[in-house]
Amino acid sequence: MRIFGIDPGSDRTGYGCIEAEGARHRIVLSGAIATSAHASFPEKLLAIHTGLSALLAECCPDCVAIENLFFATNARSALKLGHARGVAMLAAVEAGLPIAEYTPAEVKRAVVGYGRAEKQQVQQMVKLLLGLSALPTPHDAADALAVAICHSHGLVASARVSVPVDRGKAATSWRHYRPARP
Amino acid sequence: MRIFGIDPGSDRTGYGCIEAEGARHRIVLSGAIATSAHASFPEKLLAIHTGLSALLAECCPDCVAIENLFFATNARSALKLGHARGVAMLAAVEAGLPIAEYTPAEVKRAVVGYGRAEKQQVQQMVKLLLGLSALPTPHDAADALAVAICHSHGLVASARVSVPVDRGKAATSWRHYRPARP
Numbered sequence: 001m002r003i004f005g006i007d008p009g010s011d012r013t014g015y016g017c018i019e020a021e022g023a024r025h026r027i028v029l030s031g032a033i034a035t036s037a038h039a040s041f042p043e044k045l046l047a048i049h050t051g052l053s054a055l056l057a058e059c060c061p062d063c064v065a066i067e068n069l070f071f072a073t074n075a076r077s078a079l080k081l082g083h084a085r086g087v088a089m090l091a092a093v094e095a096g097l098p099i100a101e102y103t104p105a106e107v108k109r110a111v112v113g114y115g116r117a118e119k120q121q122v123q124q125m126v127k128l129l130l131g132l133s134a135l136p137t138p139h140d141a142a143d144a145l146a147v148a149i150c151h152s153h154g155l156v157a158s159a160r161v162s163v164p165v166d167r168g169k170a171a172t173s174w175r176h177y178r179p180a181r182p
Numbered sequence: 183m184r185i186f187g188i189d190p191g192s193d194r195t196g197y198g199c200i201e202a203e204g205a206r207h208r209i210v211l212s213g214a215i216a217t218s219a220h221a222s223f224p225e226k227l228l229a230i231h232t233g234l235s236a237l238l239a240e241c242c243p244d245c246v247a248i249e250n251l252f253f254a255t256n257a258r259s260a261l262k263l264g265h266a267r268g269v270a271m272l273a274a275v276e277a278g279l280p281i282a283e284y285t286p287a288e289v290k291r292a293v294v295g296y297g298r299a300e301k302q303q304v305q306q307m308v309k310l311l312l313g314l315s316a317l318p319t320p321h322d323a324a325d326a327l328a329v330a331i332c333h334s335h336g337l338v339a340s341a342r343v344s345v346p347v348d349r350g351k352a353a354t355s356w357r358h359y360r361p362a363r364p
Contacts, residue, residue, distance in 0.1 A: 040344035041271070041344065042271045042272070043275060045268055046276065049272055069261055075257055078257060078260075078261055078264075079251055079260055079263075079264045080264070081261075081264070082260075082261045082264020082265050082267075082268065083264050083267060083268030083271065084268065085264075085265060085268070086265030086267070086268030086272075087269060087272050089223070089227055090224070090228060090268075090269050090272065093228045094228065162222035162224045
């Protein structure tokens with residue numbers, strides 16, 4: 001099973017694709033889409049969406065695993081994150097892929113065995129589980145690989161997995177107002 | 183000048199397109215994309231993005247005006263709204279359109295003349311300014327028309343207008359890790 005993990009962020013979106021066979025994992029690729037500090041916010045969203053769409057087409061994963069938002073940050077940055085996460089999810093659903101969502105605590109529990117593990121412990125475990133010679137960088141890439149590994153460890157009972165249906169079914173009604181022609 | 187207003191929401195996204203010539207306004211169309219209660223969250227995002235992209239292609243506006251998020255609601259619903267707003271902005275930037283953002287207070291001030299006006303007052307003024315025979319429904323459509331009217335009243339000094347640049351320029355670096363071939 002090929003799993004594509006995403007750690008969304010408006011400044012940097014980490015991604016990591018793994019292949020899981022039972023308890024064995026193999027890295028396919030990982031990295032981060034870093035957006036320019038000079039780019040406008042909509043342009044950043046476009047870069048994230050375009051980048052992820054291209055990567056999903058290249059990797060052909062069976063599903064996408066995405067980190068759930070962490071609610072404890074301030075509202076402003078959480079809202080920005082919501083935008084980035086929205087276009088990331090869109091890229092996945094446009095590719096017709098099921099999407100599994102995990103909270104940071106679920107990811108840590110699945111990878112390290114402890115929901116309040118430190119970021120460094122997660123990175124070390126990602127390195128170990130994937131047999132890498134060095135820590136995955138940037139840390140967003142390691143986080144994305146961690147969420148992919150989390151998904152490979154069997155679906156957590158609390159995971160929200162969205163299986164794609166037919167396009168168009170999701171919109172129930174479009175109400176149009178059009179002025180009558182004179 | 184043709185302006186396409188958007189009032190984003192994950193359950194219902196209002197839209198309204200107007201044509202402004204000096205102080206005169208004419209409605210082109212308005213409505214709302216209502217997403218099915220049975221649809222998954224990613225499917226709702228897909229429906230919003232697909233719907234808005236089709237409407238922008240149909241209306242050929244000169245710019246898009248979008249309501250800024252209201253920060254006082256609870257964090258959970260604001261985060262959901264962030265996702266919807268992200269895919270709405272993406273549809274606009276993919277269409278190569280400049281995006282202007284206005285807070286609810288700016289919209290009310292521009293349309294009613296008072297930043298703390300009631301929703302009903304805004305709807306009545308939208309009806310009056312566009313010469314409609316009835317109140318625009320649903321209220322999300324009226325809100326979208328209001329933000330379009332707000333933009334037509336000259337760019338508010340505080341408006342954040344993003345002008346599109348070349349695609350691809352927004353992403354500065356892509357760091358890829360790929361395992362060496364054995």
